Amino acid sequence: MNDADKSKRQLIDEIEVLRERLARTNASSINSDSERKRMEDALLIERDMMRALMDTLPDTIYFKDTKSRFTLINNAQAKMLGIENASQAIGKTDFDFFVTDHANLAFADEKRIIDTGSPLINKIEKVSRPDGATVWFSATKVPIVDKNGAVTGTVGVSRDITKMKQFDDELQKAKTDLEARVADRTSELQKANEELKENLDQLDFLSASSYKLAQTIQLDELLLLILTIFASRFPGSHVCVCKTKRNAFKCANATEALNNPDAFFASEKALAPFLEKTSYSPVVVSNWLRDDRLSHCGWSLPDDCPCYIAIPLCADNQCLGAVQIFTTQQNEGIYKQEEALFSTLASHAAACLSNAVHYLDLGEKARLDGELEAARSIQRRFTPQFKPLINHVDIKGVYFPAYEVGGDYLDYFQTINGDWIIVIADVCGKGIPAALLMTMLRSTFRVQGRAETSAKNLLCSVNEFMTLNLDDRSFVTALCLIIKNNGKSMSYARAGHPVLLKLSSKGEAPQPIASDGLALCLVSDTNKFNEMMVETTVPLKKGDRFLIYTDGLTDAINPERNTYGIQRLYETLSHAESVDSEALIDIVMSDIKKFTQHAPNHDDLTILAMHVTE
Numbered sequence: 001m002n003d004a005d006k007s008k009r010q011l012i013d014e015i016e017v018l019r020e021r022l023a024r025t026n027a028s029s030i031n032s033d034s035e036r037k038r039m040e041d042a043l044l045i046e047r048d049m050m051r052a053l054m055d056t057l058p059d060t061i062y063f064k065d066t067k068s069r070f071t072l073i074n075n076a077q078a079k080m081l082g083i084e085n086a087s088q089a090i091g092k093t094d095f096d097f098f099v100t101d102h103a104n105l106a107f108a109d110e111k112r113i114i115d116t117g118s119p120l121i122n123k124i125e126k127v128s129r130p131d132g133a134t135v136w137f138s139a140t141k142v143p144i145v146d147k148n149g150a151v152t153g154t155v156g157v158s159r160d161i162t163k164m165k166q167f168d169d170e171l172q173k174a175k176t177d178l179e180a181r182v183a184d185r186t187s188e189l190q191k192a193n194e195e196l197k198e199n200l201d202q203l204d205f206l207s208a209s210s211y212k213l214a215q216t217i218q219l220d221e222l223l224l225l226i227l228t229i230f231a232s233r234f235p236g237s238h239v240c241v242c243k244t245k246r247n248a249f250k251c252a253n254a255t256e257a258l259n260n261p262d263a264f265f266a267s268e269k270a271l272a273p274f275l276e277k278t279s280y281s282p283v284v285v286s287n288w289l290r291d292d293r294l295s296h297c298g299w300s301l302p303d304d305c306p307c308y309i310a311i312p313l314c315a316d317n318q319c320l321g322a323v324q325i326f327t328t329q330q331n332e333g334i335y336k337q338e339e340a341l342f343s344t345l346a347s348h349a350a351a352c353l354s355n356a357v358h359y360l361d362l363g364e365k366a367r368l369d370g371e372l373e374a375a376r377s378i379q380r381r382f383t384p385q386f387k388p389l390i391n392h393v394d395i396k397g398v399y400f401p402a403y404e405v406g407g408d409y410l411d412y413f414q415t416i417n418g419d420w421i422i423v424i425a426d427v428c429g430k431g432i433p434a435a436l437l438m439t440m441l442r443s444t445f446r447v448q449g450r451a452e453t454s455a456k457n458l459l460c461s462v463n464e465f466m467t468l469n470l471d472d473r474s475f476v477t478a479l480c481l482i483i484k485n486n487g488k489s490m491s492y493a494r495a496g497h498p499v500l501l502k503l504s505s506k507g508e509a510p511q512p513i514a515s516d517g518l519a520l521c522l523v524s525d526t527n528k529f530n531e532m533m534v535e536t537t538v539p540l541k542k543g544d545r546f547l548i549y550t551d552g553l554t555d556a557i558n559p560e561r562n563t564y565g566i567q568r569l570y571e572t573l574s575h576a577e578s579v580d581s582e583a584l585i586d587i588v589m590s591d592i593k594k595f596t597q598h599a600p601n602h603d604d605l606t607i608l609a610m611h612v613t614e
Helices: 003-027 033-056 075-081 100-116 162-214 219-233 261-276 329-337 339-362 364-382 431-448 455-469 526-532 565-574 581-596
Strands: 060-065 070-073 120-128 134-145 151-160 238-244 249-254 283-285 307-315 318-327 393-400 408-414 420-427 476-483 489-495 500-503 511-513 536-539 545-549 605-612
Touching: 033 075, 060 075, 070 075, 075 151, 100 120, 100 134, 100 151, 134 162, 162 219, 162 339, 219 238, 219 249, 219 318, 219 339, 238 261, 249 261, 249 318, 261 307, 261 318, 283 329, 307 329, 307 339, 318 329, 318 339, 329 339, 393 408, 393 581, 408 431, 408 605, 420 431, 420 545, 420 605, 431 455, 431 476, 455 476, 455 489, 455 526, 545 581, 565 581, 581 605
Parallel strands: none
Antiparallel strands: 060 070, 060 151, 120 134, 134 151, 238 249, 238 318, 283 307, 307 318, 393 605, 408 420, 420 476, 476 489, 489 536, 500 511, 500 545, 545 605
């Protein structure tokens, strides 16, 4: 019970106490005038207090007899009834002030209270005021009981809750509106979710189909795959695939009902108009049997697939083929919903078909070119594409083959001891033979170098293996560095390769670091090779910079057939003061391009720069 309800209950109780006191006073014998006077004064005080309380409360208070006639009301009740003086209501009932429906309800409630003696607590009532306004009240009515326990009337307290009711109504309306909006939004989200699911299904289908198509280069296999993919999207349909050949369509593959000479002829005849157009769009006919042109083609098909769909396979503004589909009217609707999907799928299929036709037309030349490109890709992957995390050392390497594949070898890898091996080599020759030797060289270095700590020993081991497997007309120049895992020093040896250069930070020419040795496989006597190999230990200090390269750098030629040369390289490096590895490579490559005037390389070109950072 809230504070307002407690106030109502307290007021009603006080009124009851006053009435009982008055009754006792009238019943008792008062012997003296002074005592009577004292009692009358007390009653007057209590009456005034009750009157003041009634008249100041904003709630309406009203007393009624057993016939629901007003016996006493407060000012708030008088104002609510639309009268100027509370006395004007005495002896009247609700029927004199309110509409009949409300008066009947109030009368019934008060009669029930009088008959049962049970109060009515906080009943919500809708009241039409005399001025026509509608207000809401929370009404509490209790019986008035005399000393004998008989109900002599009722007393009621009503509180105007119109604003609260309006607020509740607005709140309920807002709740209803919100629920409606949530329901609408939920419906929209469900619809969007269904559309998203459909889109994802289409995307998965397109992605999987495109991948399969891209993996197939043989023309016959590709045409069968195109048939299978389109047929899978139209279950229970009849599908055939045709390709263009000598300005005509030829049926290549078909499902069972269309896989016969008569159906092939009819399909080719139906597609003939495609070749007469300059732009190509799908053709959809709801019932091909009623079409003037298609009905004369002569297919023998069941009546359950009356819809005809022809989807051209176009690439580079040429019609390379077409897919014909005989399907149900339901699938016709699905096609129209997924038209963008089939358009994209047809484009992918056409691109793959174009590649397959091109591959077939080129024959052995195309096959060889493809293998060369694959070899180039493999060789490119052999050259490390990552930046190694070497303690205190930063390196940057680049490799540019003169042809599709080349014989230069650049590699860096870590041993099981944590040291880093850097190798640069140049195989005698160019093209595929040199690339094959480079591949063998790479494998040999990586196998022999797994646990090696000496650059000389590694070159000797590689030379011994390569000598057993190469003829006497092949040789390889190589330079090997093994950087200790702490980054403080490195082992350096070379086999007939251009020397390691240490760069100056003062604008001086670079310093060649000597280390003698024969080229790999140059002599068959491995002992002689080992004896002539010299290893040098190079300390690594902060700021040190080094460069290694193949002779494709110094042998680069310009249009006048002049070579780049070691002298120009030294001059370029002397001007590259205090730059890091990547910037150093950029400076050298920029100068070479300037010298050669961007002419193609006539030899493989490989460079690696190294910078000690700490």
